Amino acid sequence: MSTITIGLDLGDRYSRFCELRPEGVVLTEGRLPTTRTALARQFEAHPACRIVCEVGTHSPWVSRLLASWGHEVLVANARQVRLIYAAHRKSDRIDAATLARLGRLDPELLRPIRHRGADAQAALAQLRARDALVRVRTVLINHVRGAVKAMGERLPASSAVAFARTAGPAVPLALQPALTPLLPMIETLTNQIRAVDRELETLALTRYPETARLRQVSGVGLLIALAFVLTVEDPGRFAKSREIGPYLGLCPRQADSGRSQPQLRISKRGDALLRRLLVNGAQYILGPFGPECTLRRKGLALAAHGGKNAKKRAVVATARRLAVLLHRLWVSGAAYEPDRQAA
Numbered sequence: 001m002s003t004i005t006i007g008l009d010l011g012d013r014y015s016r017f018c019e020l021r022p023e024g025v026v027l028t029e030g031r032l033p034t035t036r037t038a039l040a041r042q043f044e045a046h047p048a049c050r051i052v053c054e055v056g057t058h059s060p061w062v063s064r065l066l067a068s069w070g071h072e073v074l075v076a077n078a079r080q081v082r083l084i085y086a087a088h089r090k091s092d093r094i095d096a097a098t099l100a101r102l103g104r105l106d107p108e109l110l111r112p113i114r115h116r117g118a119d120a121q122a123a124l125a126q127l128r129a130r131d132a133l134v135r136v137r138t139v140l141i142n143h144v145r146g147a148v149k150a151m152g153e154r155l156p157a158s159s160a161v162a163f164a165r166t167a168g169p170a171v172p173l174a175l176q177p178a179l180t181p182l183l184p185m186i187e188t189l190t191n192q193i194r195a196v197d198r199e200l201e202t203l204a205l206t207r208y209p210e211t212a213r214l215r216q217v218s219g220v221g222l223l224i225a226l227a228f229v230l231t232v233e234d235p236g237r238f239a240k241s242r243e244i245g246p247y248l249g250l251c252p253r254q255a256d257s258g259r260s261q262p263q264l265r266i267s268k269r270g271d272a273l274l275r276r277l278l279v280n281g282a283q284y285i286l287g288p289f290g291p292e293c294t295l296r297r298k299g300l301a302l303a304a305h306g307g308k309n310a311k312k313r314a315v316v317a318t319a320r321r322l323a324v325l326l327h328r329l330w331v332s333g334a335a336y337e338p339d340r341q342a343a
Contacts, residue, residue, distance in 0.1 A: 002049035007100030016092040052103035060115045080111035130196045137189040216336035218291040219284040241327040250320040282318035293338035
């Protein structure tokens with residue numbers, strides 16, 4: 001491994017790089033297009049060294065490409081490198097030099113993150129595409145209901161799956177020219193969501209069989225199990241299952257100073273989709289149809305003691321415990337025991 005450190009500031013069209021000698025002297029600087037061809041021309045034949053880049057849209061594939069050529073690639077957490085994002089003088093050239101100097105001194109200052117593999121990224125894109133379809137359908141349904149309500153009428157209650165069929169006859173005559181074209185679109189979105197669900201079920205069965213172990217927990221279905229496996233990817237990256245909570249942003253932020261220990265909100269770091277799915281699972285566990293289990297008893301006990309925000313805290317705490325439980329089941333391979341503590 002060469003002692004040279006390279007800072008690479010990735011841009012959408014062009015990227016800047018800065019090479020530093022071990023003593024901190026700039027060796028070369030330059031600009032290159034953010035393409036595979038340009039990166040190969042610059043770094044494929046370069047002696048193996050440490051390359052530091054910032055997390056972003058292009059960092060997943062760029063980091064995998066550079067690592068395939070033998071380089072040590074560090075992906076800096078942009079939210080933690082205040083020296084870059086809060087600098088008074090900021091440019092791509094300065095950012096590349098700053099990344100190189102931080103990587104030369106102490107990589108831990110970068111709070112480096114780990115990108116998932118290409119296969120997991122592609123599978124996770126299917127989950128995000130399904131989420132986008134559901135959100136678009138929800139927007140259209142709410143628009144139709146709101147427009148009808150503004151005319152003094154109400155549509156019959158129905159699920160999102162059956163909305164297009166039940167709402168059509170109930171749309172007022174005056175609104176039919178505006179709302180009738182939206183109903184086939186809602187039906188098409190529903191069919192697309194069903195098709196994606198079938199593809200995800202096949203994906204989980206053939207390529208990610210460990211999801212079946214996580215789905216033993218009531219309230220954990222295909223989406224939560226598959227999102228958890230694809231986001232974590234390697235359960236061995238956490239020495240303890242409790243570390244999964246901070247990784248997913250389900251633990252409170254900390255700003256203690258002297259005797260001051262304020263109660264802060266959760267950090268909301270990590271994957272937002274998985275965090276939202278875990279919260280949905282926690283709401284089901286604590287809801288009226290939730291099964292009797294240790295997770296439910298602890299969550300209800302927390303919700304019963306506290307102020308008006310006790311229920312919200314209970315949901316977040318249950319989501320965090322659910323994530324810890326899923327990681328433990330994945331690592332140990334044990335069967336799920338709902339009432340283990342009671343027994």
